[in-house]
Amino acid sequence: MSAADSRAHPENSAGRGGAMNAGFPPWLHEGAKVFDPGVEREAIVQFIGEWQDPCTNRCFPNTVFLRPPSGGREWIANNPRALRKADR
Template sequence: MTTAHRPPSHQLLPASLHEGARVLDPAKGREGIAQFIGPWEDPEPRRIVPCAVFMRPEGGGIEWTVPPGPVREAETR
């Protein structure tokens, strides 16, 4: 998907960051698969996050969320 065809919330993200991509969360030092990228309401503070990235460990496990800024494409194995 080209940047021009992405939803407005995704337009500033690098093209390598898309659902299904293997990415690195440098803040936690973890790699995972991007499961969802988009707006999300954080239930604890009841705050809207305009563009959150939900990640899951490769092979399954517990999801976690990160802001899209620090997330980058993982090194190829």
């Protein structure tokens, strides 16, 4: 793969899960422990990237999926830019 091909590849150009292109801070990446003030819960980031709602077929380019640290039901952050680093 040439350098130009490498830069054009989505995984290489987007950074970790697309977070850098989305304007998210560098600490916000898959596996990061965060606090979601929208639901007042800590969570582990499961995925950052494009997601298509199966009900409406609308695409959301910078979706952040979260899951409680102890496991459980995943949710989508309503306001990903409001996420904060969780206290460790």
